[in-house]
Amino acid sequence: MIYPWQQTLWHNWQQLLEQRRLHHAILLLAAKGSGRGVLARQLSKTVLCQNSQVEPCDVCHSCKLFDAENHPDFHVIKPEQDGKQIGVDAVRQCNRWAVETSHLNGQRVILIEHADALGEAGANAILKTLEEPPAGCQFILTAQSLDRLLPTVVSRCNKWRLNPPDEANVKNWVESQLQQSILLESVRLNNGAPLATLAFIESGLDIRYGHLVTAFTAFVQPPHIGIYDVAAMCSADGIVTLQLLSYFLVDCLKWQQGVTQYLVHQESLPAVEAIAATIPTALLLEQIRNINNLHRQLAKHTGLNIELLVVEWLTGFIGK
Known part of the structure; x- marks a missing residue:
C-alpha cells in the first residue's frame, strides 16, 4: 500500500x-x-x-x-x-x-x-x-x-x-500514526520527510535531542560546565546528532542576522535566543564549519572515537 x-x-x-x-x-x-x-x-x-x-x-x-x-x-x-x-x-x-x-x-x-x-x-x-x-x-x-x-x-x-508533502500535512499524518501531537521542529529536522519524522519520534530521538539542546545551551554559558555530558549525549546516537546540532547552530546564526521567519527549531526559540546572545558570530560560523567537517570525517572513517572528537570540538566554545 x-x-x-x-x-x-x-x-x-x-x-x-x-x-x-x-x-x-x-x-x-x-x-x-x-x-x-x-x-x-x-x-x-x-x-x-x-x-x-x-x-x-x-x-x-x-x-x-x-x-x-x-x-x-x-x-x-x-x-x-x-x-x-x-x-x-x-x-x-x-x-x-x-x-x-x-x-x-x-x-x-x-x-x-x-x-x-x-x-x-x-x-x-x-x-x-x-x-x-x-x-x-x-x-x-x-x-x-x-x-x-x-x-x-x-x-x-x-x-x-516525488514532491514532498506540505509540512502541516506531514505533521498531521505522523500524529495520526502515533495518536499523539508532535513538534513542528521534528518535521523540519527531518527535512519534511514523513517516514523519517515518524522513525525519529518512535525511536525517542526527539526526546534525547531535546535534552541535548538543553544541556548544550547550558554548557556554552560560562563557566562551561558539563562538557563530557554533552559529548556523551552527542555521540549516543552516532553522527546523526551532529547533523541535528549543526541545524541548531545555523538557526542561532539566522537569529543573529535577524532572520526569524523560518527556523527549524520552532519550539526551541528560547535556546536559540540564548546561544545567539552568547556566542559571537565569527565563532558561531567557525564552529558550524567545524561540526560539519567533523560529521563528514566520521561518516568517512567509521572507526574513529566520536565522543573524543566531539569533546575537542566543544572546547572551541571555551575561552574565546
Whole structure:
C-alpha cells in the first residue's frame, strides 16, 4: 500500500500502464524518508501482476511470490553498505538478468535502489542495457536527487520526482500514526520527510535531542560546565546528532542576522535566543564549519572515537 503523498504520482503511472506507454526505464527521484522504496515496489508488483494492468491483484501467483520476497523475475541491486558504491559485478549481474527468459512467462523487473551510488564504472556497464533493454524487461531506478547521477544514466531514463508533502500535512499524518501531537521542529529536522519524522519520534530521538539542546545551551554559558555530558549525549546516537546540532547552530546564526521567519527549531526559540546572545558570530560560523567537517570525517572513517572528537570540538566554545 502506498502513502497518501504518493497518490498523484502513482495515478500518473497507472494511466501510462493502462495505455501501455510506461517507459522501459523509470527514474524515481525522492527524498530519504519519503517511502520511495514502497512506491518503487508497488510499480514493480503491478508490472509483474498476472491479473491486473494498473494495480496489483494480490491473489495471483506472481503477487503472492512478490509478497513472499521470492519472485524469480524481480531483481534488486543496491549498495552493500550506506555510503558505498554499487559494485560493477552487481551491475553486470543486472545485464544478465535483463536477457534471461521470464520464469513466469511475464515481465521481468530490475530495481536499482540508490542509483546515485552507481560509480562511473557501474554506470558505463549498464548504459547499453538501459538504452536498448530486451523485450519484457522493466528497469526502475530510485535516487535522492540528480546531483550524484551521471548524465548518461539520466538521459536514458524517464524522470519522475516525488514532491514532498506540505509540512502541516506531514505533521498531521505522523500524529495520526502515533495518536499523539508532535513538534513542528521534528518535521523540519527531518527535512519534511514523513517516514523519517515518524522513525525519529518512535525511536525517542526527539526526546534525547531535546535534552541535548538543553544541556548544550547550558554548557556554552560560562563557566562551561558539563562538557563530557554533552559529548556523551552527542555521540549516543552516532553522527546523526551532529547533523541535528549543526541545524541548531545555523538557526542561532539566522537569529543573529535577524532572520526569524523560518527556523527549524520552532519550539526551541528560547535556546536559540540564548546561544545567539552568547556566542559571537565569527565563532558561531567557525564552529558550524567545524561540526560539519567533523560529521563528514566520521561518516568517512567509521572507526574513529566520536565522543573524543566531539569533546575537542566543544572546547572551541571555551575561552574565546
